[in-house]
Ligand SMILES: Nc1nc2c(c(=O)[nH]1)N(C=O)[C@@H](CNc1ccc(C(=O)N[C@@H](CCC(=O)O)C(=O)O)cc1)CN2
């Protein structure tokens with residue numbers, strides 16, 4: 457049985473601070489800093505043991521089902537890639553409760569969500585992640601969006617893969633009013649990432665990890 461502990465997150469081990477030490481975290485070049493932090497945090501994420509990952513997937517489904525976020529009937533999530541915390545158990549629980557699920561579908565810059573029907577064949581996007589082939593759902597129809605995460609802070613800042621897809625989705629004119637819950641491991645928390653915040657970064661409603669739900673309201 458894996459042991460679950462709060463993130464070992466001493467300031468010196470933080471991705472943002474180590475990027476600073478290696479000279480990549482200059483305020484003059486926030487893009488480079490983000491890249492350095494992403495690379496460090498993604499490496500850490502990929503190193504998580506499969507048994508820990510499985511238990512974490514069960515735990516986050518348990519926490520979510522016991523939260524007010526579970527009242528949503530239209531839920532966007534993602535197919536795990538690159539060591540991301542896998543929402544598969546959440547997806548199974550949602551399907552057996554009769555909820556509608558949606559997956560991201562990307563074009564060059566934009567992202568929409570299409571319904572993910574049971575047993576529907578998916579088409580890989582340019583990153584090799586499967587996508588449904590139907591019509592995009594109007595963003596206002598989504599009630600809960602579970603976001604893939606590279607890094608997060610206790611104040612609700614999220615660092616993603618760097619495409620800016622989720623920020624553009626939530627920042628767009630027909631913006632979705634869906635609740636935004638980042639799904640991540642405790643070890644992806646690095647409060648020093650706050651320094652990298654930009655005007656376009658969209659706030660989260662909560663962060664869901666193997667330890668519980670951190671609400672940000
Ligand atoms: N599971 C999952 N689905 C998602 C996202 C995500 O972060 N996770 N996205 C969140 O926005 C969108 C896709 N964005 C992505 C951006 C970069 C890479 C990626 O693997 N990049 C490679 C470089 C590959 C290349 O340049 O061809 C890399 O950084 O190693 C994957 C997904 C929509 N779907």
Ligand SMILES: Nc1ncnc2c1ncn2[C@@H]1O[C@H](COP(=O)(O)OP(=O)(O)OP(=O)(O)O)[C@@H](O)[C@H]1O
Nearest residue numbers: 490614615616617618619620621622623624627656
């Ligand atoms: N609302 C927006 N309008 C225009 N450009 C944006 C917007 N949001 C993000 N971008 C662009 O997208 C790029 C990547 O953004 P960012 O580093 O925040 O991505 P991310 O949140 O890590 O990625 P993702 O959401 O795809 O996982 C930024 O450099 C910025 O130029």
